Amino acid sequence: xxxxxxxxxxxxxxxxxxxxxLKKRNVLFLSLTPDDNIxxxxxxxxxxxxxxxxxxxxxxxxxxEEKNPAEVVDEAIRMVKGKRNYEKLVIxxxxxxxFGVAVLxxxxxxETKSCTSLSETVDTIKDVLNRTPTIHTTIRIGSxxxxxxxxxxxxLNNALPENIVIESVREEGTSKFLRGENSYRRGKRDANxxxxxxxxxxxxxxxxxxxx
Numbered sequence: 001x002x003x004x005x006x007x008x009x010x011x012x013x014x015x016x017x018x019x020x021x022l023k024k025r026n027v028l029f030l031s032l033t034p035d036d037n038i039x040x041x042x043x044x045x046x047x048x049x050x051x052x053x054x055x056x057x058x059x060x061x062x063x064x065e066e067k068n069p070a071e072v073v074d075e076a077i078r079m080v081k082g083k084r085n086y087e088k089l090v091i092x093x094x095x096x097x098x099f100g101v102a103v104l105x106x107x108x109x110x111e112t113k114s115c116t117s118l119s120e121t122v123d124t125i126k127d128v129l130n131r132t133p134t135i136h137t138t139i140r141i142g143s144x145x146x147x148x149x150x151x152x153x154x155x156l157n158n159a160l161p162e163n164i165v166i167e168s169v170r171e172e173g174t175s176k177f178l179r180g181e182n183s184y185r186r187g188k189r190d191a192n193x194x195x196x197x198x199x200x201x202x203x204x205x206x207x208x209x210x211x212x
Contacts, residue, residue: 003028003029007029007046009048009051043059044080045057048064085133086105090104093139093194094144095149100193100194105134109195140166140169141168142171153166162207169201
């Protein structure tokens with residue numbers, strides 16, 4: 001499979017941030033300089049504002065220091081897929097001492113993350129929603145750790161717009177980490193569990209606002 005996205009820059013900082021984001025998503029990409037020829041298979045070029053004038057390509061995205069690299073990578077992935085937005089965005093969450101989070105756009109895995117706290121999880125979900133255009137959004141929370149799931153539901157219920165659907169999903173078969181595994185392996189398992197949770201139909205929870 002050939003890369004559809006190219007990072008074209010000599011800026012060390014921009015390159016590091018963009019490549020780090022692409023690698024987190026397991027997205028194949030090319031690394032080029034503005035003087036290199038861009039292969040015909042490349043559909044999207046990401047470069048800096050300073051280097052834009054040196055790029056000859058139909059689809060160029062500009063990354064600036066004021067931008068979140070995740071936003072630029074999100075847009076590049078959508079453009080490769082030929083989408084202005086997603087019909088359905090699903091965020092699966094595996095609650096526990098660490099929270100696995102998986103983002104699926106129209107059934108395709110867009111990104112995963114392992115969060116170490118409830119607040120980080122809520123902030124991650126809000127960030128994804130802010131930078132991902134979609135028509136319908138569903139949050140699916142695994143029910144395997146009831147106390148963590150209930151606390152997450154409470155925070156999301158109050159923090160998110162009422163048009164966002166929140167579901168509770170049974171976790172049987174999504175697999176948890178094994179005793180003795182290191183934190184990296186646990187994080188990967190949490191993320192994989194979150195993917196499976198996001199792919200399952202859950203029971204819709206009644207949205208209600210509370211003052212506490």
